[in-house]
Amino acid sequence: MPEEDEPEVIRDRRKKLERLRAAGIDPYSRGFKPTHSTAEARALLGDSERTEPIALAGRLMVKRLLGGSAFADLQDQAGRIQLMASRDVLGERDFDLFAELDPGDLVGIRGPIFRTRRGEVTLEIRSFQLLTKSLRPLPEKWHGLKDVEIRYRQRYVDLIANPEVRDVFRTRTRIISAIRELLDSRGFLEVETPVLQEVPGGGLARPFLTHHNALDRDLYLRIALELHLKRLLVGGFERVYEIGRVFRNEGLSPRNNPEFTMLESYQAYADYEDVMRLVEDLLVTTSAAAGRPLVTTYQGEEVDLTPPYKRERMADLVLEHTGRQAAGHELNNLFEEHVQPKLRDPTFVTDYPIEISPLARRRDDDGRFVERFELIVLGREYANAFTELTDPIDQRQRFEAQAAERAAGDVEAHPMDEDFLRAVEYGLPPCGGLGVGIDRLVMLLTDQPSIRDVILFPVMKAES
Numbered sequence: 173m174p175e176e177d178e179p180e181v182i183r184d185r186r187k188k189l190e191r192l193r194a195a196g197i198d199p200y201s202r203g204f205k206p207t208h209s210t211a212e213a214r215a216l217l218g219d220s221e222r223t224e225p226i227a228l229a230g231r232l233m234v235k236r237l238l239g240g241s242a243f244a245d246l247q248d249q250a251g252r253i254q255l256m257a258s259r260d261v262l263g264e265r266d267f268d269l270f271a272e273l274d275p276g277d278l279v280g281i282r283g284p285i286f287r288t289r290r291g292e293v294t295l296e297i298r299s300f301q302l303l304t305k306s307l308r309p310l311p312e313k314w315h316g317l318k319d320v321e322i323r324y325r326q327r328y329v330d331l332i333a334n335p336e337v338r339d340v341f342r343t344r345t346r347i348i349s350a351i352r353e354l355l356d357s358r359g360f361l362e363v364e365t366p367v368l369q370e371v372p373g374g375g376l377a378r379p380f381l382t383h384h385n386a387l388d389r390d391l392y393l394r395i396a397l398e399l400h401l402k403r404l405l406v407g408g409f410e411r412v413y414e415i416g417r418v419f420r421n422e423g424l425s426p427r428n429n430p431e432f433t434m435l436e437s438y439q440a441y442a443d444y445e446d447v448m449r450l451v452e453d454l455l456v457t458t459s460a461a462a463g464r465p466l467v468t469t470y471q472g473e474e475v476d477l478t479p480p481y482k483r484e485r486m487a488d489l490v491l492e493h494t495g496r497q498a499a500g501h502e503l504n505n506l507f508e509e510h511v512q513p514k515l516r517d518p519t520f521v522t523d524y525p526i527e528i529s530p531l532a533r534r535r536d537d538d539g540r541f542v543e544r545f546e547l548i549v550l551g552r553e554y555a556n557a558f559t560e561l562t563d564p565i566d567q568r569q570r571f572e573a574q575a576a577e578r579a580a581g582d583v584e585a586h587p588m589d590e591d592f593l594r595a596v597e598y599g600l601p602p603c604g605g606l607g608v609g610i611d612r613l614v615m616l617l618t619d620q621p622s623i624r625d626v627i628l629f630p631v632m633k634a635e636s
Contacts, residue, residue: 185307199305204229204280209250213285214293223285232277242271254294276306324624325632343462344614350461360411365400371589374398377420378583393419397436399592405440405603406595413437426622430631433610442604443559444543448520451547451555452479462617470616481518500527513551520545530570530586532558557606564596
């Protein structure tokens with residue numbers, strides 16, 4: 173933006189920047205070593221009247237001038253603390269310099285902690301250092317902005333202005349850590365598999381296409397983690413998992429972002445019944461990590477996440493809610509339209525039609541259906557799992573059926589993957605697989621209405 177087109181407040185801050193440099197003050201310092209966080213500083217005072225001097229660093233949020241004194245709030249990742257600057261303590265030059273600082277500036281502060289006559293825990297500034305001069309003002313009423321998408325587009329400002337947003341992402345980290353601890357404790361090995369793939373398999377979705385210049389060939393961003401993880405079971409690992417980004421070339425909605433985080437795990441010598449118990453344990457563990465009781469609420473609606481969860485066959489649910497018997501894609505469509513939104517309590521919906529489950533084992537008693545379940549809570553899917561298909565002949569036939577659907581125009585049908593088939597021909601052990609959308613789980617456990625509230629930098633429409 174040309175300087176003449178900038179708002180006056182930014183021009184004023186640029187002038188302050190020039191005055192600082194003219195006075196020999198570096199407005200972008202090399203570093204500062206805080207000794208405490210604001211939370212630690214507040215706890216340090218205890219019952220004493222005043223502490224020894226300490227060092228804090230953070231962002232000025234509010235500043236008030238009162239004659240020969242100035243008060244400000246300093247914010248770091250742990251919280252806020254009040255600062256007090258006195259002309260008598262700092263001297264004329266440094267006090268005037270502090271008074272010139274703006275909300276948003278990053279500063280390092282040294283001084284003792286005391287309590288004001290009003291009981292406010294405060295740091296008395298004995299010395300300070302400007303660390304970073306902010307050239308843009310913080311919004312005064314961030315939540316009142318009409319264009320709420322600015323919060324997602326400028327997440328860095330959202331995080332400054334709204335501490336509760338930072339809390340959501342801290343909780344997200346705790347949830348993911350708890351998942352890792354649970355799986356690690358059960359002998360699962362965390363691995364990494366390719367993001368760029370020749371065949372975008374493991375799901376029914378449209379992929380993103382890219383081009384590798386050196387090899388002069390097209391590659392795809394992965395839509396799932398499944399097929400490479402199963403290759404590892406062929407290779408002899410018996411329990412593996414990955415928490416990673418996957419990419420689906422789909423639209424934007426409160427529940428969908430084209431780039432999202434998946435957990436996938438695969439366990440040899442297990443079936444989908446075993447995976448159900450793992451999912452129940454996972455919900456209990458992550459609820460605790462998020463600090464949520466199992467009987468909780470999401471967007472005002474109560475939900476009980478206490479296991480065991482109900483188990484219902486898809487065909488039975490469709491018959492109950494619609495009075496219709498159906499098969500294949502029609503059954504799934506009826507379920508998604510008429511049944512899934514009504515399932516509020518945690519429910520394992522089982523036995524999906526084979527036509528939409530090309531990687532799952534057929535039921536022994538009815539080959540129209542596979543050993544698959546999805547966990548539905550409050551009308552939304554939170555987990556998808558199979559007893560995995562290990563028969564390479566059957567798997568090839570399924571891929572061929574999917575290929576026919578692709579040829580007929582279904583761009584989301586599963587592509588043929590000859591290398592995966594070759595791996596299965598070497599022998600894939602009986603196994604149970606699981607996929608969990610991390611973002612939706614975090615939404616549930618932090619009571620957030622949109623997936624954009626739990627992804628730090630969601631995909632957005634072009635900025636006008």
